[in-house]
Amino acid sequence: MQPIIEIRGLEKTYASGFQALKGVDLDIRRGEILALLGPNGAGKTTLISIVCGIVRATAGRVTVDGHDIQRDWRAARSLIGLVPQELTTEAFESVWATVSFSRGLFGKPPNPAVIERILKDLSLWDKKDTKVMALSGGMKRRVLIAKALSHEPSILFLDEPTAGVDVELRRGMWEMIGRLRDSGVTIILTTHYIEEAEEMADSIGVISGGRIVLVEEKAALMEKLGKRLLTLQLQAPLDAIPAELADYPLTLSDNGRELVYRFDTQQERTGIAGLLRKLGDHGITYTNLHTQESSLEEIFVSLVRERA
Ligand SMILES: Nc1ncnc2c1ncn2[C@@H]1O[C@H](COP(=O)(O)OP(=O)(O)OP(=O)(O)O)[C@@H](O)[C@H]1O
Structure with a gap:
């Protein structure tokens, strides 16, 4: 199946001369949740902003469901909902008014039934007549999501959807995003919470220094790059690892009571039998x-460190 978003050779140099994207190629599959991970300043927001038509690329090409984002920007943009990082909403409007207005911005005719469904899905229905400024931070964030969904996009970009959101609310957001995906929406989210990507994403993209370092299905990534640790609790503490075992990647705990062996999950022969x-x-x-298997967090940290 053709990817819903195709990005080729995307470059961005800001007016300051800073090159934020250095040739990004990325395919996003229809109906998946892609989590974009990367350290601060890696270029995540720049990439999203270009696809959403907010920032202009210096070079390269992006198509959204076959529509070139420059030549055919209106059609491309109408397929996309964007939930920005900052909480900016029309504070004095009611939730209903602000979400309905967003739909109108895309030239879509009013459809109260659609707005009602979105507000109900986001547990905002009982707040529909409340002024946005009177809502909590978590609710304001959900209003932003409602606005982004108001024109019924098939692709939703979420730039750090749960930054500063408490743990319980974060779980609620994950469930909601999962339901959106189940309804057929393709979702691209950036996050600093690796746990969030581990929990929700179908694919993981890692961006570092303006380049895509890797894109992979999550399960395959964990399988391929995951390391396993074998920890042995020793009967008697060791002062040092015996020289005869120097060939094995072993570490000894400070108290000498634990010997840890690190091995690749990919290797057919892990060498454990030989070691024992x-x-x-x-x-x-x-x-x-x-x-014990390494977490996505450990994989991510080692990837970014490797390419730095
Ligand atoms: N308008 C701008 N002019 C000049 N440089 C910019 C501009 N916007 C972003 N940058 C720089 O481009 C780089 C990438 O920024 P971007 O916001 O895309 O990163 P990010 O991966 O989203 O980071 P974060 O995780 O901190 O949000 C950063 O070094 C940033 O300082």
Whole structure:
């Protein structure tokens, strides 16, 4: 199936001379949740802003469901909803008015039934007559999402949707975003919370220094780059790792009681059997052993560090 968004050779140099994007190629599949991860200043917001028509690219090409974002910007833009990072809303308007107005901006005829459904989905229905300024931060954020959905886009961009949102509300937002995806909306979100990407995303894109470092299905990424740790609780503490075991990537805990072996999940032969045999040969006995997989966070940190 043709990707819903195709990005080719995208570059952006700001007026200051700073090159924020250095040739980005990215395909976004229809109906998926793609999480864009990257350190501060990596270019996430710049990338989103270009696709949404807010910032102009210096070079490259973007199509949204086949529509070129420059030549055919109106059609491209009408397919997209954007939830920006900053909380900016018309404070003096009611929730109903501000969301209805957003729909009108896209030239769509009024449709109270659509607005009602969106507000109900976002648990804002009982606040429909409340002025936006009287809402809590979390509710204001949901109003922004309602505005972005008001013209029934098939693609939703969320720039750090849960920044500064408490843990409980964050869970609620994740569920809501999951429901949106189930209804067929393609979702691209940026986040600093790796846990958020781990929980929700179908694919993970990592951007660093204006370049896409990697895009991969989450499950494949965890499988491919994940490392496993085997921890052995030693019967008697060691002062140092014996020289005969120097070939193995082992670390010894400070108290000498834990020996940790790191291995790739990809490798067919993990070498564990050999290691355990060698330990036995050297009279090193253990009382317990367990394995543990690395989290997406560890994978991400090592990726960004590697390419820095
Ligand atoms: N209007 C601008 N003029 C000059 N430089 C800019 C402008 N906007 C962004 N930049 C620079 O471009 C780089 C990328 O910024 P961008 O906001 O895209 O990063 P980001 O990945 O979204 O970061 P964050 O996670 O902090 O939101 C940064 O170094 C930023 O300072």
